[in-house]
Amino acid sequence: MLLRDFILLMVVCLVWATNFIVTKLVLVHLDVPPLLFSSLRFALLLLIALPWLLPWPRPRWRIAVVGVLMGAGGFGLVSIGLMTATPSSAAVVTQLGVPITALLSVALLGERIGWRRGTGIALAFSGAIVVMYDPGGFALSVGLIFVLGSAFASAFSVVLMKKMSNVEPLQFQAWVGLASVIPLALGSVSVETDQFARAAAAGWPFFLAVGYTALFVSLLGHSIFFRLVQKYEANLISTLTLMCPLMGIALGVLITGDPFDMRMIVGTVVVLTGVAVILTAPRPPAT
Structure with missing residues (x-):
């Protein structure tokens, strides 16, 4: 991987890690329901990227499915899961998306991992489990089923994203916003109560x-x-995003005193x- 691209991925992971802190503050301290928060997020995303929505990329089903996933x-799904699952157990389960993505990329994309990259994946995944696993806080709950579903959904979206061509990033974001805001908004209206009053009270x-x-x-x-x-x-990309939870832990130590x-x-x-x-493993030849 080029150094420039690795730095860009580090920036992405840092932004996503900061999102953990922001989301925690919104859900816990501001008492805003998770589905409403997510639906408003994707509604704003759709509004910003709306000029790039059309023409509908082909095959049409793929970008719609990726957006939903x-x-x-x-x-x-992870927001619903966190209603009953503990944050520590949810963090462990979401990391299962890394080996799931690796296996799907081999099965569906024909990618080759190679023994050195495979060793690196195993080390990175094992280290993430060591960091986030807390025997005293890992409580099995129905919520973990939703969190596991989130890991599968994210893994499938990454693999399907790889097959997309002739789609610009802003067009992709417009379809993610459109495909997400509808089910999230319907879910918020169906299962959450007083969500708009609580959002208004949060200010x-x-x-x-x-x-x-x-x-x-x-x-x-x-x-x-x-x-x-x-x-x-x-x-490769899915494994390197394991930097994200580590950055989240670092931000937690610095900001919230974890x-x-x-x-x-x-x-x-x-x-x-x-x-x-x-990063130092040679790029495997395509099959």
Whole structure:
């Protein structure tokens, strides 16, 4: 991977890691329902990218499916899951998207991982589990089923994204917004109560959070991510995004005073070692 592209991916991971802090503040401290928050985020994204919506890219089903999987699937399901699942257990389960993406990229895209990159993937995934696994906080719940569904949805969206061509990033974001806002809004109306009153009571910090997630997390972050997925192997990009939860932990330590113990230190070293192995591994030839 080119150094420039790796730096871009680091920026994306940092933006997404900051999103963890923003989302936590919105859901916990501002008491805004998760589906309403997500639906407003994608509604704003659609509004911004609407001029690039048409013409409808072909095959038409693919971009619609990717939009639903990435938006409503990736963010909607994990929001529902966090209603009952603990954050630590949800963090562990979402990382299952990495090996799922690697396996799907081999099965559906014909990508070759190679033993060195495979070793790096295993190290990075193992390190992430070490960092985020808390035996005292890992409680099995129905919510974890939704979180696992989110991991599958995100993995499928990355693989299908790889097959998309002649689609510009802003056009892609417009379709993600359109495909996501409808099911998320319907879900909010169906299962959430007093959501608009609670959002209004949250005031301007909530609307700033909606703007941040739409402009930076989705429009900037996912546009760069879209380009990188089209340029590199899906299993490479998905594995390197393991930097995101590590950055989230670092931000938690710096901003909210989260503890940083030996388990986290060891896990971080293992992840960084895995990332280094992945970056230095030769690019496997296409089959």
